Amino acid sequence: MQVFHTKSKVIITCNKRLSKYLVQEVEALGYTIVRDFPTGVELNITLTECIKLNLNLRCASQILYALRSFKINSPEELYREVVDLPWEELIDFSGYFSVTSNVDNETITTPLFANLKVKDAIVDRIKEKKGIRPNSGSDANKAVVHLYWKDDEADIFIDTSGETLAKHGYRKIPGKAPMLEALAASVVMSTTWDHKSPFVNPMCGSGTLAIEAALLATNRRPGLFRMNYGFMHIIGYNEEEFFAERRILKDQVIKNIDLQIIATDISEDAVDVSRKNAKTAGVDTLITFEVCDFADTPVPEGGKGVVVFNPEYGERLGVHTVLESTYKRIGDFMKQNCKGYTGYIFTGNPDLAKKIGLKAARKVEFYNGKLDCRMLEYELYDGSKRPDEKRPVRPTSTGA
Structure with missing residues (x-):
């Protein structure tokens, strides 16, 4: 056969x-x-x-x-x-x-x-x-x-895959409540980010969003981190086909790229995990990690990039009230520190999202596990509202 x-x-x-x-x-x-x-x-x-x-x-x-x-x-x-x-x-x-x-x-x-x-x-x-x-x-x-x-x-x-492709193989330390790599890649792809301007990721957790952004920008594919697939164990498999494709992956990686990817978290352990995962993915030198409150995250001036949050959703009892203040602070941070950027908040809690105090220009539907989530997009105007022709254009390709 x-x-x-x-x-x-x-x-x-x-x-x-x-x-x-x-x-x-x-x-x-x-x-x-x-x-x-x-x-x-x-x-x-x-x-x-x-x-x-x-x-x-x-x-x-x-x-x-x-x-x-x-x-x-x-x-x-x-x-x-x-x-x-x-x-x-x-x-x-x-x-x-x-x-x-x-x-x-x-x-x-x-x-x-x-x-x-x-x-x-x-x-x-x-x-x-x-x-x-x-x-x-x-x-x-x-x-x-x-x-x-x-x-x-x-x-x-x-x-032909065997183990799921949704895990990309570089995240050896998952961290607390990590976002699946396939979802993180899709979230980054759903933004207006052009793979050149700054990508700012406060509350980075285990760093998956920032790492997937760096992998997209440098055209590093998941096959670089994995050496075993289901197709390898089917009679008739020719390993030369696999290694030929893998050489193509290596050759198409974009090197010597000038990127500003900033990832911060208030947890020193989270940032340590993020650094280790980024190193495994080969993009640790492309991401600036910092331990700080999200409100102290450095945002490059005049960058016209994106700032992406994935805060807690408040599913546990008693956490919701505390997070109302956090979501309000996120909105204040974006209004005051991210002018000219496009802001994004990934959340599974629409009530908390209302505390941001900004009107979403776009809502993108996702699931995180079985939880119904939204990626909320905010245009953070620098001065007067930008005319339509100056608004960022949403990418339609994978960034290859």
Whole structure:
């Protein structure tokens, strides 16, 4: 089964509300999108072409290569369809595989049962053809098979990513309540930042927003931080394809760039974590870190850049009242210290956002986990209101 050279349906998944930015990335890489939907996009490409996508995409979660689509109404029918596939030509009988699934069918009360049926079918097929039983389990660091089953329609995929792409591999120390890297990249992409003017990130936490900004500006792709993917454990994999793509990643990094990225936090531990994560990402020399109250964050004059906050949302009891004062201070800081900039606040609490005291020019919808969030944009005028033609233009590409 020559999956590396055979075109098939490929689904690239992402977290809800990130598909707009995923579309921008995929199209910028030269791929034609068959369709897009709230949690991903569909392509028609080979498994080899999935290698480039895995190494380049910032906003994606998994890249799934379809082996077969079928209609089923029971676990027994699922087993029969899966056991019919030539798994001995895909998974090394001496290797290891895992099964994941997304199931919505009345005959399945738990996805684990569907996973077990798929696993049994694969094991039985390989044992019949090769006489040896392959190992299987829950680890996603080898070959991964994914089942999508809704009502009576099902697809069986090779998960070419394995471990999720939403984690970019540089954040060895997560810090307190970190923002997922794929979300942080999308948040930066949603701003008007031109990758040249100052990027100011008070309350930086573990530094993910500032680091993703530096990675975007220098065209450093997530594939630079990772050496293991699901596609590497499929029979027919040619490692030369992977290393050729990785050389391209290294060659396209923008060096000797003049950037002003400023990240501050009142917590010395948070700033220490941020510095270490930035060093792992190779952008520590491009970010100025400082321990201070957010109101003391240095803002370059005349920079016409962006200032981005990701403050606490006040989900815990008793915290809300304290944060009302903090949000008001954030608004005062932006009005007084960030004139000429575009301000952004990422929050999951609309009531606290009202305390900022500024009218949002734009609201961008995101989810942080399952929490409904907004990215609020504020035009912080320097003197009189800027005419439309002088307002910053929102980027439409990935910054490649």
